[in-house]
Structures are given as structure tokens and as C-alpha cells.
Amino acid sequence: MGLDFSYSIAIAEELGNINCGGIPMAIGVQSDMATPALARFGSDELKRQFLAPTIAGDVVACLGVSEAGAGSDVASIKTMAVRKGDDYIINGSKMWITNGCQADWMCLLTNTSTGPSHKNKSLICLPMKTPGVHITKKIDKMGMKSSDTAQIFFEDVRVPCKNLIGEEGMGFIYQMLQFQEERMWGTASVLARMESMIQETIDYTQQRKIFNQPLLNNQVVHYRLAELSTEVELLRSLLHRTVALYIDGNDVTKFASMAKLKAGRLGRELSDSCLQFWGGMGFTNEVLVSRFYRDFRLLSIGAGADEVMLSIICKYMGTLPSKK
Ligand SMILES: Cc1cc2nc3c(=O)[nH]c(=O)nc-3n(C[C@H](O)[C@H](O)[C@H](O)COP(=O)(O)OP(=O)(O)OC[C@H]3O[C@@H](n4cnc5c(N)ncnc54)[C@H](O)[C@@H]3O)c2cc1C
Structure with a gap:
């Protein structure tokens, strides 16, 4: 019993189209956390x-x-x-x-x-x-x-006592396993929102005229949005590879940690870059981009901070100094 995980990830990606981080997160707690x-x-x-x-x-x-x-x-x-x-x-x-x-x-x-x-x-x-x-x-x-x-x-x-899940004393291990789904789910839930932030910024900068031309015509703007779009696709590929390995029964702790780390960092980079192109409007509460800027900040903290992800990745790479 429980949701099929590939189905769950597809829902998470779809929920990202609800342009509000809190609602998908509340649902993700139900299904995958x-x-x-x-x-x-x-x-x-x-x-x-x-x-x-x-x-x-x-x-x-x-x-x-x-x-x-x-x-x-x-x-x-x-x-x-x-x-x-x-x-x-x-x-x-x-x-x-x-x-x-x-x-x-x-x-x-x-x-x-x-x-x-x-x-x-x-x-x-x-x-x-x-x-x-x-x-x-x-x-x-x-x-x-x-x-x-x-x-x-x-x-x-x-x-x-019958409310105990599995065996007594196994809770830490179970929770570490449970975190893997949370981290994959968290990554899946932000992809569509990242894309819609890029699209909203394209639409805005196309109609916003500065120095007699659309803001988007500046190479620094359209190149930056192309770079960010590329990063989103790379993140999606990593996530899909991780989910496929997980469904095949592999330990994906390293890849899930990498995906969550990248999602948090890209969310911050992308929301900051997009907000910049909105000028003063980006600093108001009237536009979605400022909401994303605030909401995305959580991803580098919740479900394990970036530094925790880095130490897990290092452990799997064999580069973490051993504790004496
Ligand atoms: C909105 C929100 C929702 C949440 N929902 C839940 C929930 O539903 N259930 C739940 O159990 N928890 C939840 N959390 C808690 C979340 O998982 C923790 O906030 C997170 O694990 C970080 O713990 P902390 O806040 O105690 O920070 P701390 O542990 O005090 O860490 C502070 C900072 O120290 C740094 N740091 C940590 N470890 C290292 C290291 N090894 N090396 C260097 N630097 C390091 C990181 O930058 C980190 O951000 C939620 C948090 C927020 C903000």
C-alpha cells in the first residue's frame, strides 16, 4: 500500500504548476514525507x-x-x-x-x-x-x-505500542530512508515553478521598454534566461535518473542529496536573477517572482540544509574526514 513512486513524482512535477510553494509542500508531506x-x-x-x-x-x-x-x-x-x-x-x-x-x-x-x-x-x-x-x-x-x-x-x-512503525530502535534508519523520498519529491515540486518564473520573466521583459527597446532584447537578459533554462533541464535529468534508479531498488542517497542540493541552489540563483530583471516591480508583493524568491529560499534549509547534503555526498565520495 502507498503511492507508486513514479506516479508520486509525476504529481509533484504537476503540482509545481500551482504557483504557490506552500500548497504542494503540504501535499508532499502527505504523500512522500x-x-x-x-x-x-x-x-x-x-x-x-x-x-x-x-x-x-x-x-x-x-x-x-x-x-x-x-x-x-x-x-x-x-x-x-x-x-x-x-x-x-x-x-x-x-x-x-x-x-x-x-x-x-x-x-x-x-x-x-x-x-x-x-x-x-x-x-x-x-x-x-x-x-x-x-x-x-x-x-x-x-x-x-x-x-x-x-x-x-x-x-x-x-x-x-502497536502504533510503532516496524521495529523498535530502527527509527533513525527508517527516517534516513524516508528522507530520500522527501528530497526527490522536493526537487520535483520546484521544476515547473522554475520554468514558469523564467516564462513570466520573458513575458515581462518582452513588454517592458527601456531605452526604446524591449528589455529582453539585451543579450545579458536573454542569455541569462537561456542559461537558467539549461540548468533547469539538467536538474530534471538528474532527478529522473535518480527516480529511475530508486524505482529499480537502488540506494540513491548520493544522487537524491545532489538533486536536493542543486534544487536549493538553483532556486536561489534563478529567483534572484529573474527578480533583478523585474526592477522595482520585482520588489513588490504584487508579482509572483517575489513570492518565488521568498518561497525558494526554504529548499536550501528544509529536508536537510545544503551543508548536510554536501556532507552526505562527501561520505559517499569517501572524502569526509573520519571521526576519531
Ligand atoms: C518552513 C519549514 C518547514 C519545515 N518542515 C518540517 C517538518 O515538517 N518536519 C520536520 O521534522 N522538520 C521540518 N523543518 C525543519 C528543517 O528540516 C530544519 O530547519 C533543517 O533540518 C535545519 O535544521 P535547523 O533549522 O535546526 O538548523 P541548524 O541545524 O541549526 O543548522 C543551521 C545551519 O547550519 C549549517 N550547517 C548545518 N550542518 C552543517 C555542517 N555539517 N557543516 C557546516 N554547516 C552546517 C547550515 O547552513 C544550516 O542551515 C522545516 C523547516 C522550515 C523552515
Whole structure:
């Protein structure tokens, strides 16, 4: 059970045509961020209870990994679930949770023992209406404003042990696998928006007359847009190759990290270059290009910052200094 991944990526590319980053992101959380581990490792009962209604769009899911003190360093999360009879009692908090203000359930990464930090974590399906779950803050962001982002606290939250996804202690590994789909999905979701930003800029600079000619006639403008368009096609090729390898059952951690890194960097470069050609209009909230400029900034931070992607790529290249 779960969405076929090639279908999922096609939807992500299509969703990019909705010229607003927050809506695709909220949907991506449902299909490819909070649910891949459940689809792959969850019991049939858990899939019936949480996965099927999520994929059908009847309930809203969120992913609870990051904490105020642990974003890039996922292994250092502090949230703790302690077994008591047939239940886990959960205490701790989560930060930056997309869909968090409206979610029906959370795919929660929590410590379940005090062992080594890569072996002491588990993923648990946590219904958000459970007593002790406190949504304390809707975070005011510079972009992605149509997607809600929450800070959430857990105070003696009681969840049945049968809500555990897969095996106890495997949560860190499951989450690292789950991140691969999130990173491919994130890349797919920005391609169409990048293209529409280039097209909008072509349209604008064609009709905008400066020094008695369309702005687009300046070689610096049309060459730059051609360069950016080439970069988008290269990113699309990398993504499609990565998705094909993934569907064939390969480990795509290196390629998914490269795609996510490039998507974040190209998003920033492209939105900055396009905005420049809009002049003062680009600095207003009346045009799409300024919204993209703000929304795209997230991609170099969320789902693992650029530097985290670089360290993963270096690990696969064998160039990361070993920790003594
Ligand atoms: C709008 C939004 C939505 C989000 N949605 C979710 C969600 O739904 N669920 C969830 O769990 N999390 C979510 N996140 C959290 C996101 O994944 C984290 O913000 C991200 O992982 C970075 O963690 P941090 O903010 O704690 O930054 P930090 O870990 O404090 O890192 C700060 C900066 O340090 C730098 N850095 C990090 N590691 C290294 C390194 N090894 N070498 C050099 N520099 C480094 C990077 O530039 C990084 O940006 C969301 C965040 C935002 C902003």
C-alpha cells in the first residue's frame, strides 16, 4: 500500500504548476514525507488506520523529526517515549512541523531507549488529538505562507505500542530512508515553478521598454534566461535518473542529496536573477517572482540544509574526514 513512486513524482512535477510553494509542500508531506516508512515497514493494521485515509486525502499527516535543539543533527533529538504496559508515554517537543496546526496524526521520530543515538530511535504513529499534545505556536515565516508550520509539545502523551512503525530502535534508519523520498519529491515540486518564473520573466521583459527597446532584447537578459533554462533541464535529468534508479531498488542517497542540493541552489540563483530583471516591480508583493524568491529560499534549509547534503555526498565520495 502507498503511492507508486513514479506516479508520486509525476504529481509533484504537476503540482509545481500551482504557483504557490506552500500548497504542494503540504501535499508532499502527505504523500512522500510522513508516509514512506509507514508504507514500507508498518503493520497492515497501522496502514489501514493511518496510511489509507492519508493517501485518500481524508486525514492530514505531518512529520515530526526536527526539534528546537536538533535540526541538522537528527541523532541528537531529545523527545523520549518510555514503555509502560502496552503503551508508550511520550515527553518532549517538535519544531518546524509542516501541517502541524491541522494534522490528524504525526509520524513521530522519538528516542525509545538510551542506547547509541543511531539505534535508540523509533517511528510512531501519533494521533494529534491525544491528550497531552499541545500545539503551542503557529510560526510566522518569510515564505511558504500558505503552509502552516507549528511548534508542538508532548506532555505524558499515551500511545499504544502497536502504533510503532516496524521495529523498535530502527527509527533513525527508517527516517534516513524516508528522507530520500522527501528530497526527490522536493526537487520535483520546484521544476515547473522554475520554468514558469523564467516564462513570466520573458513575458515581462518582452513588454517592458527601456531605452526604446524591449528589455529582453539585451543579450545579458536573454542569455541569462537561456542559461537558467539549461540548468533547469539538467536538474530534471538528474532527478529522473535518480527516480529511475530508486524505482529499480537502488540506494540513491548520493544522487537524491545532489538533486536536493542543486534544487536549493538553483532556486536561489534563478529567483534572484529573474527578480533583478523585474526592477522595482520585482520588489513588490504584487508579482509572483517575489513570492518565488521568498518561497525558494526554504529548499536550501528544509529536508536537510545544503551543508548536510554536501556532507552526505562527501561520505559517499569517501572524502569526509573520519571521526576519531
Ligand atoms: C518552513 C519549514 C518547514 C519545515 N518542515 C518540517 C517538518 O515538517 N518536519 C520536520 O521534522 N522538520 C521540518 N523543518 C525543519 C528543517 O528540516 C530544519 O530547519 C533543517 O533540518 C535545519 O535544521 P535547523 O533549522 O535546526 O538548523 P541548524 O541545524 O541549526 O543548522 C543551521 C545551519 O547550519 C549549517 N550547517 C548545518 N550542518 C552543517 C555542517 N555539517 N557543516 C557546516 N554547516 C552546517 C547550515 O547552513 C544550516 O542551515 C522545516 C523547516 C522550515 C523552515
